[in-house]
Amino acid sequence: MLTNDQKQRYSRQIISPSIGEQGQEKLSKVRVLQIGAGGLGSPFSLYLVASGIKELTIIDNDTISLSNLQRQILYNEKQIDKDKVFMAKETLSKLNSEVEINVYKDYVDDKTIRKYVDGHDYIVDCSDNLATKFLVNRTAIEYNMKCVISGIKDFYGQIMTIIPRKTACYECVFNEPEKFTSKEGPLPVIGVTPGILGTLEALEVIKTTLGLPNLENKLLMVNLLNLSFNSIDLVKNERCVCSVSH
């Protein structure tokens, strides 16, 4: 049951025929693990927390620098050199104190990611590197968590949603490189690109929860130079890791 405060806070969602009080109650039970608190993670966490989920756990190891502020809209000039996750928690808790925000300053790799998966329905990639995207995908499959992965560069982005064992996964679509180059140096990016793709990641969590049309078995490719949004249909690869039973 929604409280009177919740009915007021989420009133504009509740009057949507696609959401209603029932949909809002579904959202209020969702627990999300967010990997990365940068360009994608900023709008993702802001919109998701505003929408009224139950719990958001954020993992990131970075501190805030001046060059982040062009796109990482969770942060401001006063927070330079501070840890991203703690500043994120401060802002997000002020936005919606009803949502439980857990943050961990940690580097995400094969071993550490397992510490945080418990009790989450979704794992969402808001990272800036390919190795983490493959890791998030494999973790989603192993722990049976719904998953959204996005990547951006310059004016371009792509995004897909994965329901383990049911839909195509990231590895069904992309071949994992034999070796990840450690650091390619900074990629070009216009701040609006992660703004839009991170927002779409939040939308995917919301729509997947509500059973609305989403990016399952689809890869959405966004080109913000000519403003085209094209999705291609994906087919699950029966020889992929996601089809091998665990």
Ligand SMILES: [Zn+2]
């Ligand atoms: Zn797969």
